[in-house]
Amino acid sequence: MEESKAPLSILLLDDDKFLVEIYGEKFTKAGCQVRVFVSVKEALDTLRKGFRVDAVIFDVLMPECSGLVFLRQVIDEHLAPGAALIALSNQNDLADEQRAKAMGADFYIVKASRIPAEVISTVLDAIKERKRKTS
Numbered sequence: 001m002e003e004s005k006a007p008l009s010i011l012l013l014d015d016d017k018f019l020v021e022i023y024g025e026k027f028t029k030a031g032c033q034v035r036v037f038v039s040v041k042e043a044l045d046t047l048r049k050g051f052r053v054d055a056v057i058f059d060v061l062m063p064e065c066s067g068l069v070f071l072r073q074v075i076d077e078h079l080a081p082g083a084a085l086i087a088l089s090n091q092n093d094l095a096d097e098q099r100a101k102a103m104g105a106d107f108y109i110v111k112a113s114r115i116p117a118e119v120i121s122t123v124l125d126a127i128k129e130r131k132r133k134t135s
Contacts, residue, residue, distance in 0.1 A: 008127055009052060010034040011080070013043045013070065014059040014088065019111075023057075026116045030124065040064045047079035054127045056080045060089040060096055068099055075104050082134050084126035088119070106130070 010032050014020050020036035027034040035051065037043035040062055047053070056074060060067040067087060074080050087100040087108040097108040106126045109119055 008032045008054040008124070010055050010057065010123070011043060011047065011051065011053045012036045012057045013040065013062070013067070014038065014057075015062050016059070022116060023119070026120050027123075030120050040067075040070050044070065044073055044079070047074065048077070053080050053083045054130075055084040055086060055123050057086045057088050057123060060087050060091060060093075060100070068096070068103065071100065071103055071105060082130060084123065084130045086123055086126060 008031070010027050012020055012023055012027070012034055014023075014036075015038050017038055020038060024034050024036045035046065037046070041064060043058075058067040058070050062070065067089070071085060071087070074085070084107075085105045087097070087105045088111060089096065089108065090111050092110045092113070100108050106129070107122055109122060111119075114122070
């Protein structure tokens with residue numbers, strides 16, 4: 001008898017409430033559990049309390065602090081072990097992309113260059129790749 005698999009767990013951080021609602025709905029329809037945050041502090045607090053995720057998706061430009069600062073904290077505090085780490089930005093900034101990837105981000109997605117379905121597909125592929133590497 002095949003064991004049923006738990007849904008993939010996604011943390012999405014972006015200060016655009018409309019965008020997190022859209023992506024939250026799209027990930028849910030794709031069979032994922034998704035928790036959305038518009039606050040870096042709330043996202044970090046949730047991870048620190050033990051919320052385990054398969055992917056962390058974060059906006060680079062946030063009002064509280066940079067998404068790259070958020071990424072550094074996630075990595076330094078081991079808050080998302082084994083999770084795919086994906087920057088999502090309005091900025092097509094090569095320097096930010098290189099910094100994010102050097103820090104450990106798997107992808108840097110420019111929002112304007114991809115439709116939501118493509119973002120979902122990229123995230124799911126990144127999770128599969130991470131799981132393949134760690135198993």
